[in-house]
Amino acid sequence: MSISLLTFYLFSAILLLSSLMVISTKNPVHSVLFLILAFLNAAGIFVILHAEFLAMILIIVYVGAVAVLFLFVVMMLDFKTSLGKDNILQYMPIGLLIGLVFIAELVIVLINTRLDLSNIQILSNPLDNFSGQSNTEAIGSILYTNYVLYFQLSGVILLVAMVGSIVLTLRDREGVKRQIVSEQVDREGKIELVDVKSGEGVDI
């Protein structure tokens, strides 16, 4: 048993336990925190597979950005009133159905592919013409050449989603005073020096 195998078991055990806690804990904020723990352990497994770029991106994107927004929304919920025992029974059938579908898919995949764990090194480095390069270089040289169309398309889809959500939530509220910095800083023609004669005053 090597150190990497030991760490693999450690990461996957925590990963499984924390994902179990995600669905079983009562408090939604705790669920999200356990989800984050699960993400981190998945990133650890990526590192063991020498996919360090994917691991870091997983942490930056999912843990650093997506899960923060998750936590943001969940923290605002008034969850003490929304949790009851009857809810569990209510969601049981659909949950079981989805679980069954997932198990069926996994079984189909496992039956149809002969997953040979003895050549795990080849599985984690399937493209041998990138052998001398670092992980990041290899992903970049594939992503921006062979798959550049798909890459750009997914970017455009995300952009459209972003624009869409902004359009849906944008509304002009009346009576809001906005700060216009250029106007605030600009003093041309707004300041003048006036000689005021005493007793007469001046019109401004």
Next chain:
Amino acid sequence: MNVLQSNFFELITIIFYCILIFVPLLVGVVLALYADRKIWAAVQKRRGPNVVGPFGLFQVPADGLKFIFKEIILPDSADKTVFLIAPIITLALSIAAWAVIPVQAGVVLANINVGILYIFAISSLGVYGILMAGWASNSKYPFFGALRSAAQMVSYEVSIGFVIVTVLMCVGSLNLSEIVLAQKNIWFFIPLFPMFVVFFISALAETNRPPFDLPEAESELVAGYQTEYSGMPFVLFLFGEYINILLMCAMTTILFLGGWLPPIDVYPLNAIPGFVWFILKVTLVFYMFAMVKAFVPRYRYDQLMRLGWKVFLPLSLLAVVLTSSILFFFKLAPGMS
């Protein structure tokens, strides 16, 4: 258990290296706290800490001892586990990022290929300490502080990311040592000066330093997310915060000020060991941090968001396009000549 036996020596060396990072870091934090207060005082024509020890140098350890002996107050309505985990996470993450910082040629605990991404990932996790603290306190002011801080740190991370991308395009590697070595001819703060400024200001916002210390704005939020903390957990937050500040100083040094390299590669300068240059540069950047704290008034929240999203994001995006175009057309990019 023969795994542990066969790797025992390796384990001991790693623990030894960790201590070798941790102890100077703690000393650095103590000195940084002291310098921060002294500089702040000097700007305001005060004396600052000057009673405990020579020049008041023992003020920070004395404060630390006071906090250690104080009672840890757990608010009655707090989520106690999360409440106590939050400061631990803050401190642990801020220390973990130092594992990849090269202080001299070849002197680094983990010389990993994706060093800069690792630091970026760890610093993007830093927001969790604050968010968890704010939520677990179950009190209004900490919660507001946490919400503000989350929005602030996520916003400024975006521009920090783009600034890092511009530097990386000039280097051609994600390894921090190679980023430093790429600055052998010219430090990056000269050709990339606008990005240096953007990075410095974003670093202030990322570490919740004044003028962007809205998460703990004492005039509005008592002490923000730290309001309910006392004793040791508070010290953990304080230390985590300052280690993060030092990390950002080190990042500025590595990305823009040439890391451990001497200013000019001539005899008396390059005989000085690299880590001295590194510490000098980190000190210089920290001095700028402290000066900004002393004389810039706090931003309003909408101004902060405007600066992040409407000024820095377009600016850094433009810089990415511009830098890549210049590197491409003049064939300056690494591996293109």
